[in-house]
């Protein structure tokens with residue numbers, strides 16, 4: 001039998017093998033990530049594993065996929081549901097700073113601490129927004145919706161097996177094999193010729209719209225390994241002659257703890273794709289849509305910590321706008337050092353980051369009673385805090401990753417008003433609750449505090 005986490009781990013592995021065959025530069029990225037991780041482990045010892053065991057980090061990937069309709073997204077949710085992955089977070093890439101990408105997104109991932117430790121595979125999943133009049137006029141919208149309604153991304157057999165796995169929590173070896181085979185196959189790049197004129201029509205609006213709605217299939221857009229030192233990785237990839245995007249997205253490198261998420265990527269590569277011209281001839285063309293990305297993960301911030309992060313980003317924007325000569329990374333580092341506490345302890349004490357709390361075994365040695373209050377428990381060594389790793393994404397970084405890989409800016413008509421989408425809308429569209437990431441971290445933290453209180457027979461923490 002295959003349990004859900006075993007299915008998830010096997011799917012992530014097979015998807016990685018498939019993508020490595022399709023995009024060999026991805027394999028280089030994985031190899032270099034492993035090299036860097038081993039070095040960091042040698043240099044920093046146990047401390048390198050503070051945000052996840054080396055086993056978890058080595059296997060850890062996130063993927064990105066893009067679909068066209070709420071129905072397709074609902075089917076994706078069933079496939080990932082089979083793997084114990086749930087929709088978490090709502091990202092509006094139409095609005096994220098500096099971007100004009102006609103999608104809204106969520107991420108499918110495990111939510112339970114134990115499940116994350118077993119295999120944290122997650123998939124950033126974007127849904128096209130044909131109804132947004134800033135991108136699509138009524139004629140194009142109708143053509144696009146009609147095109148999308150006529151395609152089938154996921155075979156019924158795959159969906160039936162997914163439903164079985166989700167309901168039973170497991171699959172027999174034979175069913176698991178079939179499920180994994182079909183599930184990986186749907187994310188392969190299709191050899192079917194692309195309708196050149198239709199693709200180019202959509203490309204005028206957005207290359208992402210063309211990638212989603214210009215073809216009759218879907219594919220994995222990128223797969224991202226996790227690295228323990230992203231600056232070292234960036235340098236090493238550059239030395240190997242691989243052209244990286246200009247910057248590492250997210251927080252700067254600084255002397256304090258790693259928080260949230262830092263990401264970078266290499267530019268999309270031209271891949272040969274068959275094209276059908278308007279007179280029916282099939283020619284060989286090339287499209288640049290798929291790229292390689294790598295990420296370093298840090299501690300999850302609380303709502304308050306996140307508000308601070310967003311304010312720091314705005315401050316960095318302001319300062320760099322005032323002084324265009326300044327190096328953004330240097331400005332950011334200075335702002336962070338001035339305005340964010342640089343120890344885990346202070347982040348915890350100020351309620352800026354999430355931790356789980358654990359009773360230190362063997363206390364008390366002298367039979368004394370624990371002090372009241374978390375601070376004193378931590379200070380006097382009764383309890384230790386373990387940081388919770390950030391399992392989600394950042395809208396602005398995501399927009400940066402999308403954007404840096406587009407050759408053309410696309411077009412958005414800002415004279416028209418967009419339509420509002422939010423997490424509740426997305427939940428309704430796919431018939432599953434889109435979970436709030438902050439709630440998930442908070443619940444995990446609160447459960448650990450309740451456990452500490454029980455073990456030490458305290459009234460509550």
Ligand code: OOG
Pocket residue numbers: 063064065066124126221263293393394397398399401402
């Ligand atoms: C998704 C881009 C966002 C990330 O890691 O922030 C993303 C896409 O290109 O489809 O993957």
Ligand code: NI
Pocket residue numbers: 062063064124222224293401
């Ligand atoms: Ni990504």
